[in-house]
Amino acid sequence: MKTTGKVTGIVSNLVTVETQGPVSENEICYIDLDGTRLMSEVIKVNGNRASVQVYESTRGLANGAMVEFEGKMLEATLGPGLLSSVYDGLQNNLTTMEGVFLKRGEYTSPLDHGKLWDFTPLAEPGQKVTGADWLGEVTEGWLPHKIMVPFSMKEEYTVKSVAPAGKYNIDETIAVVTDSAGEEINITMTQKWPVKVAVRNYREKPRPEKVMETGVRTIDTLNPIAEGGTGFIPGPFGCGKTVLQHAIARQGDADVIVMAACGERANEVVEIFTEFPELIDPHTGRKLMERTTIICNTSNMPVAAREASVYTAMTICEYYRAMGLKCLLLADSTSRWAQALREMSNRMEELPGADAFPVDISSIISSFYARAGMVVLNNGQRGAVTFIGTVSPAGGNLKEPVTESTKKAARCFYALEQHRADQKRYPAISPMDSYSKYLEYPEIRKWLDENVEEGWVEKVARVKNLLRQGKDASDQINILGDDGVPVSYHETFWKSELIDYTFLQQDGFDPVDCLTPWDRQKYMLDLVLDICERPFGFDDFEECRDYFKEIINVIRQMNYSEFKGDAFNKFNHQLDKLLEENGK
C-alpha cells in the first residue's frame, strides 16, 4: 500500500503535504495536478507534515491536491545505452521528448528498451558472485560494457545459469542466480540505484597513483590531477571556466566522460552536443560523443532538479567505474547546486549559515567529493572516477562558503584570476595560487619519474620558482621604475614572462595548440627552461625586453605548428639562431 497525502501549503516549488502514513526522508512522491503527475522529493518531515521539493513548476497547483508516495528514493537507471545520451537532472531522455518546449510531468525512459545488444557471457554456472561482479559483457560504442550483478545485491549468490552469446534487449533475463536460501533471482542488463547513496561494491580504495593527462600544459605540468583524483576550478565570470572545462572534456584521458551542466547556460550544452559528435577523441580516434553522457539541468530548468543532476551524474560514473573503466566527471557549476539548496532552505525558513547558505553545506560538498576515487574491484581490476567541479564565487571573492568548503574537500585547486583574464592570458589559471596536493604523493612522484622523466617534480619546482622570482622582480620594477633596478631584474622578469607566454598560456581555440601531449610538454618545458637558465648579458632593459619578445614570438609560432613538423623545425631553428647570436 502506498502512502498518500494532501497538499496543504505552497511557496514556489516547496510544497507542504499532510501525510496519511509513513514517509521517509528523500522519498519520491508524485503530486496530482489535474491528471499531470509532478515528481517531488521529501526533504523534511515534521509530525504528519512532509515538506517536499517539486521538480517542476507548481503553477496552478492548489491546496487539497492528492499526493502519492513511492516508497523509494530517486533512482538512476543503469545499463547499456547511457553513453552519448542527453538527460535532464532526473535522467529523462531529452532527445526523445516531443515538442520544442519542455512539458511539465513528461518523463521519458533513460534507456532504449527495444535495442538489441550483442551479449557475451563471462561468468560460469556454479560461480559465487556478489553485487558488481561481472556476468557478461556487451559492446557499447567501442567500450566493453560489463553486465553486473546489481549493486543492491550485497550477499553471496551462486550463478545458476548465464544466457548464451546472442542478441538481447535490456529487459531480457541474461542470468539466474540463487541466494543462500536457494531463491532464484533473474538478472537483466539493467539495474537501478538510489543516486544519493555512494556505490561501495569494491574491495578497496587505494591512494591515486597515476596522473590523468588533460593536454592543458599549466595543469599537467604545473599542477597535475590524478586519475581518481578531485579538483575544482573557482573563478569570477568571464575568466574561462567553461572553456577550460570543455577543453578537459575533449582531451581528458578517460574512457567515459560525464558532463553535468548544473544550473548553467543552455547554449553551452548545445555547444557540446553540436560539436562532440563531430570531434575525435585524441586517445582512441573515436567520436567524442561515443564516450560522453550529458546531464543537463540548465539555469532555467526547475531548481530542485539541479541537486539531483550532480548525483545522477556521479552514479553513472560509479557504474562505469565498476566495469574497470576510467571515468571523468565534470560538474559546472557546483555553486548553482549550493544555491538550489539555499533556495529550499530559505523557503523552509531554516536558520541560515554564512551568506544564507544552509549550515550543512560543507558536509554535503565533502561527502560528494568523497565519492570520486580510484578503486580496486572485487576481481582485482582497477577503475577510477576523477571529479572536477567548477565554483562560481559571488563577486569573484574566494572567501565565500562554497569555495571554502570545496577547498577542504578537493585535492587540486585551479584558481582563475580576473587579472590574467583581463590581459587575455588564457587559461587564466594562477600559477602562484593554484596547487595540486598530488605532487606531494610518493605514488604520483614515482609515476612521473617512470613515465615522464626522472626528477620531473624537481624540474617543475624550478619552473615555479622562476615564476615567483619573476613576480618579485616585476614588483620591484613597478615600485622603482625601469631604470631604478639593475638590468638583471628585467632579465628575471622576462624569463618568467617567457614561461608564461609560451608555456602557461595556451590557445584553446587553435587546433594544434589546444592539446599538448606529455612528450611535447616535456620538450617545450626543457626548451624554455634551458633559455631561463642561461646567463645573458644585456646592456640595458630595452635590449632585454626586445630580445625576449622576439624569442617569445618564435616559440609561440612553434606552439601553433605541428610537433616536429616542417614549420615547427623551421621556427626551432630560428630560435637556435637567436640564442646563438646572443651567445656571441
Next chain:
Amino acid sequence: MANKAYQRIYTRLESITKATVSLRATGVSNDELAIVAGRLAQVVRTKGDVVTLQVFSGTEGIPTNAEVMFMGVPPTLKVSDSLAGRFFNAYGHPIDGGPEVEGEEREIGGPSVNPYKRRQPSQLIPTGIAGIDLNNTIVSGQKIPFFADPDQPYNQVMADVAMRADVDKIILGGMGLSNDDYLFFRHSFEDAGALDKIISFVNTTEDPTVERLLIPDMALTAAEYFAVDRNQKVLVLLTDMTLYADALSIVSNRMDQIPSKDSMPGSLYSDLAKIYEKAVQLPTGGSITIIAVTTLNDGDITHAIPDNTGYITEGQLFLRADPDSGKVIIDPFRSLSRLKQNVQNKKTREDHSQVMNAGVRLYADAQNAKTKLENGFDLSDYDRRCLAYAKDYATKLLAIDVNISIEDMLDTAWGLFAKYFSKAETGIKQQFIDKYWKG
C-alpha cells in the same frame, strides 16, 4: 477585467504589507491572479487556508475590508501579428491610445525550451560598433547586457544597436524608464520608420514599482510568439534589469524571506536566469536575442545583481568614459562575448580573432605604460608608442560612435599595428602577417 457571476468575493484581509496582502481563502492555486480592491495581484504563497498575494501596484490605501476576487488563471497576454507597432503597459494593455489587441491568450512566463531542441547560435548580428563587432561579436540567440554606470548613454547605444540590427521584430521591455527615456525610445523608433516592427512593454518611473516584475515575461511571451510561431528573428531589449531586481528584493523582503548577498533574495540567480535563458536559436530559423542593461553602482561588478547576471548571460558589454580620447568606449578588458567564436573567422575574415587579441593585448600594454607615467617613471620608446596607439585605437575602434563594417574594422586595426609596432611585437600568426600587414 470583467467579474464572473459565480466568483466568490472575500472581504477580510488578515494582514497587509507594502507589497502583499494575506487573507483566508480556499481552492486557490499557485501563481493565479486576483483583484484586490480593483488592483491586480498574484498568489505567491499558500499556507493552510491563508493565501498571500503580491499586489502589483502597491497596497497604499487598501483597507482590511477590501474586496478580493480570484480569477483562476495566471497572468496572460493575447498574442497575434497585430501586436506589432504597439505600446503596452506591464499588464499588456495599450498605452498608445489604440484598441486592445485580439489574439490567442497565452500564459506568460511559460516553460523553457528543451535544450536538446536548441541550435547553436551562429548568425552574426553586425552593429557597426567596433567595440562590439570586432572585440565582442554578438550572435543571434545570444543574451548579453550592457554594464553601465547610470550616467552612461546606455539607452542611446541600445537604440542604435537595435536600429542597425538585421532582425524582424524588436521588443522593448522598459522597467523603471524615466518618462524622458520612454519618449526617447518612442521617437527614435518613429524617426527610423521602424515602428511596424517594434513592440513595447513599458513601466515608467511614474508607474508602481512591483508592476515591473511582469515586464520581462510579457516581452518574452510576445517574443516567443514571433520566434516560435512565426519563425522570425526577434531582438528583445530589457532596460533596466537592476530596477527589476530591486523590485524582486522588495517583494521578498515583504514576505519575510532571509536575504542573501546585498539584500537580494536567495533565488535571484534563478529569477534572472528564467528571463535570460529565453534567448534561443530555434531549429526552424526563429530566434530570440536579448540585449539588456544592468546599471552599476560606480562600476562595481561584484554587487549581487551584475554578478549573478554575469554568470547567466553570454558575456557583457562594459561602457566606460575614456579620458584619453574623450569618448565613451566599450571597455575591451571587462567586456566579453562568449559566443563570438561561433562566428569569428567563420562568418568573418580569417584573421579576425588574431587581430582582436593583438589589439587588446597592445592596449593592455598601454595601460601598463600609463601606470608608469602616473608613477613618475621614465617611459621607454615602446611605452610611448603604446600610449599613442591606445589613443588612436580608442578613438577609431573602441568608441561607441563608430559605425563601419567589420572588414573596415580589421583593416583599421592592421593600419594601427603597422603605424606603431613591429611585426614581432604584435605576436600574430605569421601567415596573417604575410597576408595583411600594411607597410
